[in-house]
Amino acid sequence: MPQGLPKRIRFAFVTQALLASVAMVVGIVVVGAYVRDTLLDRWLDTEAAAFWANGGNAAELPRSALLQAWFVTPGDDPAAVPPRIRELAPGKHVALGDGEPRHVLLDRRAEGDLYLAISTHMVNRMAWLTALLLGGLGLLGIAVISWLTYRRSRLMVLPVNRLSDVVAQWNPNDWDAAMPVVLPYPLAADTSKEMRALSSALGGLATRMAEFVQRERDFTRDASHELRTPLTVVRVATDMMLGDPAVPAHMQRSLLRIQRAVQDMETLVDAFLILARERHVAPQTEEFALRDLVEEEVDKARALLQDKPVELHLVEHASPRLLAPPRVLSVMLGHLLSNACTFTEQGRIDVEIDTDEVRIRDTGIGMSEDTLRQAYDPFFRADQFNPIGKGIGLTIVRRLGDRFGWPVTLESEPSRGTLATIRFGNASVA
Numbered sequence: 040m041p042q043g044l045p046k047r048i049r050f051a052f053v054t055q056a057l058l059a060s061v062a063m064v065v066g067i068v069v070v071g072a073y074v075r076d077t078l079l080d081r082w083l084d085t086e087a088a089a090f091w092a093n094g095g096n097a098a099e100l101p102r103s104a105l106l107q108a109w110f111v112t113p114g115d116d117p118a119a120v121p122p123r124i125r126e127l128a129p130g131k132h133v134a135l136g137d138g139e140p141r142h143v144l145l146d147r148r149a150e151g152d153l154y155l156a157i158s159t160h161m162v163n164r165m166a167w168l169t170a171l172l173l174g175g176l177g178l179l180g181i182a183v184i185s186w187l188t189y190r191r192s193r194l195m196v197l198p199v200n201r202l203s204d205v206v207a208q209w210n211p212n213d214w215d216a217a218m219p220v221v222l223p224y225p226l227a228a229d230t231s232k233e234m235r236a237l238s239s240a241l242g243g244l245a246t247r248m249a250e251f252v253q254r255e256r257d258f259t260r261d262a263s264h265e266l267r268t269p270l271t272v273v274r275v276a277t278d279m280m281l282g283d284p285a286v287p288a289h290m291q292r293s294l295l296r297i298q299r300a301v302q303d304m305e306t307l308v309d310a311f312l313i314l315a316r317e318r319h320v321a322p323q324t325e326e327f328a329l330r331d332l333v334e335e336e337v338d339k340a341r342a343l344l345q346d347k348p349v350e351l352h353l354v355e356h357a358s359p360r361l362l363a364p365p366r367v368l369s370v371m372l373g374h375l376l377s378n379a380c381t382f383t384e385q386g387r388i389d390v391e392i393d394t395d396e397v398r399i400r401d402t403g404i405g406m407s408e409d410t411l412r413q414a415y416d417p418f419f420r421a422d423q424f425n426p427i428g429k430g431i432g433l434t435i436v437r438r439l440g441d442r443f444g445w446p447v448t449l450e451s452e453p454s455r456g457t458l459a460t461i462r463f464g465n466a467s468v469a
Contacts, residue, residue, distance in 0.1 A: 048192050056185040063177045071170045075162060076142075080131060082106075083144040083155050095150045105158050107141075112151040120154055133159075198234045206241060266308050274301045299342060303377070310370045310435045314442065326362045329392055330355055336372040337390055343380040350387040351380075357394040361463060364443070368461075371439050371447070374432035375399045375459045386456070396462045406451040414449055 086101045086108070093099045100108040109124075111117045117125045123134050129147040133140065134156075140163075141156040277298045280286055286294070330353075337353050344351060361368075379388045379401040386402030406414060415437045433449075440447040444464045451457040 049189060052185050052189040052192075056181050059181050059185075060178050063181070064174055067170045067174050067177070071166050075159075075166045079142040079157055079159070079162065082157060083131065083142065086155055087144060087146045087153060090153060091146075091148070095148075095153075101155070105161060107156045107158075109154040110151055111154070113149075115151075117152070124154055124156060198238075202234075202238055202241065206245075262311075266304070270301055270304055270308065274298065274305070277301065295342070302339070306370055306373050307435070309366060310374075310439065313364075313367055313370065314435070314438055323366070324362060324364050326360055327365050329359050329361055329397070332365055332368060333372060333390060333392055333397060336369060336376055339373065340376040340380050340388075343377060347380075347383070348385045349380070349383050352387065352389050354389055354391045356391060359392070359394055363463070367439055367443055368445075371436045371445070371461060372397065372399075374436045375447075375461075378432055379403065379457070379459075383456070396460055399459045400456065402456040405453045405455050405457055406449075407453050411449060411451055 086106065090099060090101060090108070090110075095110070097110045097112075100110055102108055109117075109120045111120065111125075124141070124143055124145075127134060127143060127145050129145045132143045132145070134143050140159045142159050143157075144153075144155040146153040146155075277294050281291060281294050281298070334353060337351060341351055376388075376390070376399060379399055383401045383403035388399065388401045391398040391400065415433050436447055439445070440461065446462050446464060448460045448462075449457060450460075
């Protein structure tokens with residue numbers, strides 16, 4: 040499964056880890072800057088309070104490697120104070136002194152002006168090193184936790200993914216074999232109880248579906264075989280009666296109708312037998328001239344036109360030879376020609392043979408777009424008032440075409456006729 044559940048879970052965990060890492064880094068930067076400024080403000084306030092508590096003596100100015108202080112009494116020259124600092128208004132500021140960033144406090148009182156400046160270069164370096172260390176540890180923690188959580192989640196989801204692959208490979212309509220993998224497939228010892236229950240339920244469902252398909256297949260095959268015997272008896276009897284010159288003309292017309300009905304039923308039984316076969320038991324394949332087979336089906340179809348003012352023509356654009364099951368193609372052509380003759384009251388029907396396809400074009404009632412979409416549905420008929428036809432011919436043609444790789448297409452317009460095309464995609468053309 041290219042886009043299976045494990046890949047989606049991995050993507051979700053990676054995305055979550057990246058978002059968490061970005062949020063943590065931004066948080067560390069913002070919180071670190073706030074904490075640094077707060078600590079510097081507290082430091083300046085504490086030093087200023089201590090200076091004024093000691094009487095504001097210039098000799099008691101606090102000084103260290105990071106802290107510088109100046110005290111200017113009223114009337115004194117503030118030249119000792121760096122220009123960028125002495126220009127500041129009372130309060131706290133960030134300023135440059137001697138090219139170095141400083142956090143400055145100017146506390147102006149009646150006794151004089153107190154300037155305190157803390158160099159932030161070292162403080163910033165220590166803050167960034169601390170933030171980098173905390174961020175690295177945080178990112179490492181997120182990565183480890185995400186990886187461990189992903190591995191655990193993957194182990195929990197992997198049986199579902201494997202089971203979905205097994206179910207996707209099994210097709211109850213594939214008659215080549217039964218299930219490719221017996222369900223439920225072997226599960227790990229630590230598989231959850233829910234997963235075992237799901238696997239068991241799917242296994243039972245697959246077994247029931249396979250049994251149902253087999254019962255349907257057996258019924259279709261057995262029923263079709265049983266129908267052959269009475270149909271053969273009826274066909275032989277009608278042939279004998281039609282050959283008797285003593286049979287009246289009106290009886291002959293009825294016998295012809297019976298004969299055509301038997302022919303339709305035999306074609307239907309043949310189609311059912313072909314569809315009921317296992318896929319590995321293919322109908323007999325042989326090399327034959329396509330024209331001979333089409334011409335035979337066209338001759339059979341002429342009897343369906345009766346006295347209709349319809350011309351039936353065979354047009355040969357090419358003379359291909361096919362290596363395929365001829366009986367299957369006969370059934371498909373027979374159904375399509377039967378439909379064309381049934382729904383064409385006047386005009387013509389052309390059967391065209393080309394290099395890799397056969398086209399049946401008629402000038403019948405045609406079909407609208409809505410009707411065309413339902414044409415392959417079982418028991419659907421374009422003309423509901425026509426007593427001829429059972430509504431399953433096109434369904435059988437499509438199933439046979441899908442089975443043997445001969446796609447069937449329909450093009451139609453109301454009152455303009457229909458074009459049916461059989462393409463020999465998987466047949467060898469000589």
